[in-house]
Amino acid sequence: MYGGGNVFEATKFDDLQTEDPAKLAEFEARIARGEKIEPTDWMPELYRKQLIRMIEQHAHSEIIGSLPEGTWITRAPGFRRKMAQMAKVQDEVGHAQLLYSAAETLGKSREQMLTDLINGKSKYSNVFNYPALTWADSNIISWLIDAGAIVNQMANARGSYGPYSRALERICAEEAFHLKYGHDAVVHMATGSPKQREMIQAALNRWWGPIMTFFGPSDKMSTHTETLMRWKVKMASNDECRQQFLDMYVPKIWELGLTIPDPNLKKNAETGQWEFTEPDWDEFKRVINGDGPCNAERLAVRRTAEERGAWVRRALLNPKAKYVKPLA
Amino acid sequence: MNELAIKDLLYKLADDQLILGHRNSEWTGFGPILEEDIAFSSMAQDKIGHSLAFYTLLHELGESEPDTVAFTRNANQFHNSQLVELPNGEYDFSLIRHFLYDNAEIIRFEMLAQSSYEPIAKVATKLKGEVKYHVLHANTWIKNLGSSTEEAILRLQSSLTEALPYALGMFEHSKYEQELIDAGIYGGEEAVKIKWLKRIQAVIEQTALKLPDLESIAPKFGGRYGEHTEHLQPLLDEMAEVFKIDPTAEW
Numbered sequence: 001m002y003g004g005g006n007v008f009e010a011t012k013f014d015d016l017q018t019e020d021p022a023k024l025a026e027f028e029a030r031i032a033r034g035e036k037i038e039p040t041d042w043m044p045e046l047y048r049k050q051l052i053r054m055i056e057q058h059a060h061s062e063i064i065g066s067l068p069e070g071t072w073i074t075r076a077p078g079f080r081r082k083m084a085q086m087a088k089v090q091d092e093v094g095h096a097q098l099l100y101s102a103a104e105t106l107g108k109s110r111e112q113m114l115t116d117l118i119n120g121k122s123k124y125s126n127v128f129n130y131p132a133l134t135w136a137d138s139n140i141i142s143w144l145i146d147a148g149a150i151v152n153q154m155a156n157a158r159g160s161y162g163p164y165s166r167a168l169e170r171i172c173a174e175e176a177f178h179l180k181y182g183h184d185a186v187v188h189m190a191t192g193s194p195k196q197r198e199m200i201q202a203a204l205n206r207w208w209g210p211i212m213t214f215f216g217p218s219d220k221m222s223t224h225t226e227t228l229m230r231w232k233v234k235m236a237s238n239d240e241c242r243q244q245f246l247d248m249y250v251p252k253i254w255e256l257g258l259t260i261p262d263p264n265l266k267k268n269a270e271t272g273q274w275e276f277t278e279p280d281w282d283e284f285k286r287v288i289n290g291d292g293p294c295n296a297e298r299l300a301v302r303r304t305a306e307e308r309g310a311w312v313r314r315a316l317l318n319p320k321a322k323y324v325k326p327l328a
Numbered sequence: 329m330n331e332l333a334i335k336d337l338l339y340k341l342a343d344d345q346l347i348l349g350h351r352n353s354e355w356t357g358f359g360p361i362l363e364e365d366i367a368f369s370s371m372a373q374d375k376i377g378h379s380l381a382f383y384t385l386l387h388e389l390g391e392s393e394p395d396t397v398a399f400t401r402n403a404n405q406f407h408n409s410q411l412v413e414l415p416n417g418e419y420d421f422s423l424i425r426h427f428l429y430d431n432a433e434i435i436r437f438e439m440l441a442q443s444s445y446e447p448i449a450k451v452a453t454k455l456k457g458e459v460k461y462h463v464l465h466a467n468t469w470i471k472n473l474g475s476s477t478e479e480a481i482l483r484l485q486s487s488l489t490e491a492l493p494y495a496l497g498m499f500e501h502s503k504y505e506q507e508l509i510d511a512g513i514y515g516g517e518e519a520v521k522i523k524w525l526k527r528i529q530a531v532i533e534q535t536a537l538k539l540p541d542l543e544s545i546a547p548k549f550g551g552r553y554g555e556h557t558e559h560l561q562p563l564l565d566e567m568a569e570v571f572k573i574d575p576t577a578e579w
Contacts (some may be wrong), residue, residue, distance in 0.1 A: 063357065063362070066356060066357045067357050070356045070357040072570075073353050073354075073356055074350060074353060074354060074563075074566050074567060075566055075567065075569045075570050076570065077399070077570040077571035077573075077579035078395045078399065078571060078579055079376070079380050079394055079395060079398065081579055082376060083373060083376060083377065083380075086353050086356070086369055086372055086373050086376070087369075087373055089356050089357070089369070090356060090365075090366055090369035090370065090373070093356065093357065093362055093365045093366055093369070094366055096362055097362045097363065097366065100362070135570040135579075185579075188578055188579055189579075192577050192578060192579075193574050193577045195573060195574055195577075196574070196577055196579075301357070301358070304358075305357070305358045305359070305360075308358075308360070308418060308419070309359065309360025309361065309364075309419060310360075311360075311477070311479050311480060311483065312360035312361065312364075312419055312473070312480070313360060313361060314477060314479065314480075315472075315473050315476035315477045315479070315480035316361075316472070316473075316476070
């Protein structure tokens with residue numbers, strides 16, 4: 001899965017004035033021709049910085065995102081779900097591994113990225129600051145958050161940076177299975193016993209708000225995206241992604257007899273656009289800046305894992321340590 | 329052939345793998361490096377898959393559906409060794425347990441692949457290739473970390489000492505032990521233990537670790553007869569938490 005709505009707030013386009021104009025022009029021409037930029041190719045510092053930020057956020061979203069669903073691995077009901085839930089969450093961790101490698105090609109080490117995650121310096125998808133209270137929440141994440149991720153990642157897979165684009169192609173292939181798995185689990189709940197239907201509806205009610213903010217703030221509110229889009233770092237606007245997601249999934253949710261908790265949600269027949277209650281962007285900002293229901297817990301888990309595993313990494317870095325006497 | 333003896337063996341095999349698979353899966357998201365999250369998850373998936381294969385054989389012999397057997401029994405109805413139910417602890421303990429367990433499991437699977445009882449032989453033949461990778465993973469890490477830093481060696485040594493009484497508990501005899509041997513079902517636990525000792529010695533000799541004298545260790549028996557540590561029931565309660573909301577529902 002993937003956190004949409006990357007935060008580009010630190011973009012300083014003045015930096016571009018220090019770049020060699022000839023090289024910059026050639027770089028832009030290559031992108032315009034649809035060529036991929038590879039790790040050893042010349043690139044503006046701003047391009048490098050934004051890509052590191054974006055890929056790193058994506059990688060963090062995968063490992064932090066494995067936590068809410070991971071909680072339900074040990075509780076998944078029955079062999080079929082238990083095996084699938086394990087494989088699904090394992091895929092997400094595998095995506096993190098792929099993405100950290102892609103980001104490393106731009107010059108930042110995995111260890112440094114993980115340190116920045118723990119310190120709160122780099123972000124991850126805001127939706128994972130919300131809890132997966134029940135098995136049904138985990139199903140909603142597997143289906144609809146992964147669905148949102150696919151919309152976003154399919155777009156970004158056409159981006160200009162070779163290693164990121166190739167990683168995304170592999171990731172999308174796996175996400176397609178997650179989507180089927182999530183949909184199948186939700187179908188079983190929505191067509192199951194009254195208790196199951198109640199559980200899945202409650203989970204949808206809890207997650208609809210976070211889902212609507214998944215693609216990030218409206219384009220009216222984001223700035224400086226023009227250059228990033230010209231460089232094919234950002235491939236689709238937040239609003240375009242959100243509209244595409246609603247188009248694809250609202251009918252499927254309704255088909256299951258579930259109610260979407262937004263009385264204003266409807267497709268405008270004239271414009272072809274979905275209309276909805278504006279998500280609470282103040283809450284979004286508050287949560288992304290650390291004040292959400294699970295921010296502290298998510299980072300604490302990650303920090304604990306890093307601290308507890310530190311001796312293993314030290315040992316791996318130092319495999320040929322000086323001769324150690326056998327313990328008598 | 330005595331069906332009770334076969335069922336006893338199948339329960340032992342299936343329960344060991346279900347419980348260890350469950351423990352392995354708890355590493356997802358918490359591993360010391362991402363690659364180990366992924367490796368433990370792979371092994372968890374294999375082990376739980378193996379347990380399902382054995383529960384399916386039990387079902388063919390008239391026992392309940394695999395989901396019912398796995399998700400509704402209490403701790404005292406489980407036949408797994410106590411080794412597999414112990415909490416994961418730190419990575420060193422999980423790694424040592426994995427090493428001690430899988431080096432025995434591969435021997436059992438190799439023996440069972442030759443079993444006179446064809447359904448078991450078929451399953452073991454099909455699955456033993458996966459266990460081979462689990463052993464390779466364990467041995468590689470033990471060799472690597474077991475001759476690295478002083479810190480790593482101390483940790484592994486301490487976990488080895490802690491886990492060994494439980495590991496020896498894996499070889500607790502079934503009440504049908506002699507019958508199973510005589511009928512050519514498999515060579516029995518004593519034979520597994522002798523081969524196991526050779527295997528683990530061969531790896532440990534390549535490290536700075538030291539294998540304690542096994543003769544002086546009292547094995548933690550009881551698991552095969554439903555006696556468990558205080559850790560198994562909470563694991564089972566967690567595993568069945570959703571399933572028990574409505575055991576007749578399709579999830």
